[in-house]
Amino acid sequence: MMKHAWNNYKRYAWGLNELKPISKEGHSSSLFGSIKGATIVDALDTLFIMEMKDEFEEAKSWVEENLDFNVNAEVSVFEVNIRFVGGLLSAYYLSGEEIFRKKAVELGVKLLPAFHTPSGIPWALLNIKSGIGRNWPWASGGSSILAEFGTLHLEFLHLSHLSGNPIFAEKVMNIRTVLNNLEKPQGLYPNYLNPSSGQWGQYHVSVGGLGDSFYEYLLKAWLMSDKTDLEAKKMYFDAVQAIETHLIRKSSRGLTYIAEWKGGLLEHKMGHLTCFAGGMFALGADDAPTGLTQHYLQLGAEIARTCYESYNRTFMKLGPEAFRFDGGVEAIATRQNEKYYILRPEVVETYMYMWRLTHDPKYRKWAWEAVEALENHCRVNGGYSGLRDVYLRHESYDDVQQSFFLAETLKYLYLIFSDDDLLPLEHWIFNTEAHLLPVLSTNKKEVEVNEK
Numbered sequence: 001m002m003k004h005a006w007n008n009y010k011r012y013a014w015g016l017n018e019l020k021p022i023s024k025e026g027h028s029s030s031l032f033g034s035i036k037g038a039t040i041v042d043a044l045d046t047l048f049i050m051e052m053k054d055e056f057e058e059a060k061s062w063v064e065e066n067l068d069f070n071v072n073a074e075v076s077v078f079e080v081n082i083r084f085v086g087g088l089l090s091a092y093y094l095s096g097e098e099i100f101r102k103k104a105v106e107l108g109v110k111l112l113p114a115f116h117t118p119s120g121i122p123w124a125l126l127n128i129k130s131g132i133g134r135n136w137p138w139a140s141g142g143s144s145i146l147a148e149f150g151t152l153h154l155e156f157l158h159l160s161h162l163s164g165n166p167i168f169a170e171k172v173m174n175i176r177t178v179l180n181n182l183e184k185p186q187g188l189y190p191n192y193l194n195p196s197s198g199q200w201g202q203y204h205v206s207v208g209g210l211g212d213s214f215y216e217y218l219l220k221a222w223l224m225s226d227k228t229d230l231e232a233k234k235m236y237f238d239a240v241q242a243i244e245t246h247l248i249r250k251s252s253r254g255l256t257y258i259a260e261w262k263g264g265l266l267e268h269k270m271g272h273l274t275c276f277a278g279g280m281f282a283l284g285a286d287d288a289p290t291g292l293t294q295h296y297l298q299l300g301a302e303i304a305r306t307c308y309e310s311y312n313r314t315f316m317k318l319g320p321e322a323f324r325f326d327g328g329v330e331a332i333a334t335r336q337n338e339k340y341y342i343l344r345p346e347v348v349e350t351y352m353y354m355w356r357l358t359h360d361p362k363y364r365k366w367a368w369e370a371v372e373a374l375e376n377h378c379r380v381n382g383g384y385s386g387l388r389d390v391y392l393r394h395e396s397y398d399d400v401q402q403s404f405f406l407a408e409t410l411k412y413l414y415l416i417f418s419d420d421d422l423l424p425l426e427h428w429i430f431n432t433e434a435h436l437l438p439v440l441s442t443n444k445k446e447v448e449v450n451e452k
Contacts, residue, residue, distance in 0.1 A: 086437075249268070257306050282300030333390075
């Protein structure tokens with residue numbers, strides 16, 4: 001699958017951000033401004049792990065010769081961080097090739113002006129050349145988005161570690177300071193925070209889009225610190241407790257789901273993005289407060305089951321973008337604009353963690369069903385395409401092969417069918433784009449051995 005996705009990208013869209021597999025041409029999203037090569041950088045570590053050595057070398061040469069950040073265009077700080085910075089860091093840690101470290105740090109420096117706000121909470125959008133930032137025009141009251149400014153921590157700590165420059169770590173630690181000084185409604189973190197006033201925007205809370213990876217990065221900051229970052233651990237478990245109290249519900253037929261909270265009212269819908277949380281709960285279970293380890297493993301398993309049902313209840317056996325638990329439906333999309341599938345990884349990501357942590361064979365079975373569905377419905381001559389409606393009998397393609405399909409979906413599937421000693425979870429942390437970052441060991445000797 002990786003060969004098919006990569007070879008077609010190479011044939012029809014080489015050097016551009018993404019591939020249109022039906023039109024057989026390049027696809028460019030405004031998220032990356034005029035930075036090019038998103039699929040190349042996103043795929044580097046997957047190519048390396050799958051031992052696609054020639055392809056990895058081609059990708060490395062492209063990065064050396066063509067990856068250019070001197071662009072006069074506005075980029076999404078979040079997307080460029082998780083895909084480009086994350087992809088370059090991971091490629092460096094796996095291969096030891098200096099070019100990747102150099103490019104990662106160079107890009108990190110270019111993202112720093114995003115933090116030039118009164119509170120230090122970064123802008124969502126940044127013109128890389130002028131250093132001028134702003135927020136999404138649709139965001140509540142000019143706010144920054146929790147999932148966006150909360151998903152810089154892992155990469156920026158590694159940038160400080162690899163450059164010897166503490167500024168990256170300082171910028172993301174300040175975000176925590178701001179959050180810890182704010183009153184949390186019911187212990188929950190709203191999705192919107194105004195970077196000028198340092199105050200919350202609308203009281204909307206989600207473990208899906210706009211919130212999701214903020215929680216993931218609290219847990220992973222604790223794990224990546226070799227379990228020394230106690231502040232991250234406390235913030236994570238406090239947040240999870242509030243999520244359980246206010247957002248986690250059971251449907252009448254016994255499916256556990258995570259609803260969205262809007263100023264005290266629950267919307268009984270769960271997004272495909274929210275499905276990553278099953279893996280998160282299970283990954284954090286070992287360090288849970290006394291007596292709760294089994295509880296969090298169980299919660300992970302229940303979320304995995306619900307997300308599996310969202311796949312199983314469609315004609316294509318691939319899950320919709322969002323599904324609901326109201327008006328008599330369970331785990332089904334009821335609105336046309338929520339029935340699409342864009343090759344997203346979150347469900348198989350949870351299967352991967354559940355497989356690694358429990359070795360229950362059903363996770364491999366479910367993952368294989370997803371593989372077959374992708375082959376039957378998303379594979380086309382020119383690569384892999386997303387679908388407009390997973391409930392239809394005939395494919396209606398969206399004609400985009402997302403870069404995260406190579407970075408995440410295929411990597412997580414590959415790891416489910418690999419031995420546990422390929423990238424053991426105690427040594428490697430996955431960023432939210434499935435890029436690998438090593439645990440930053442506090443023991444210097446161990447670090448030297450690892451580097452050798």
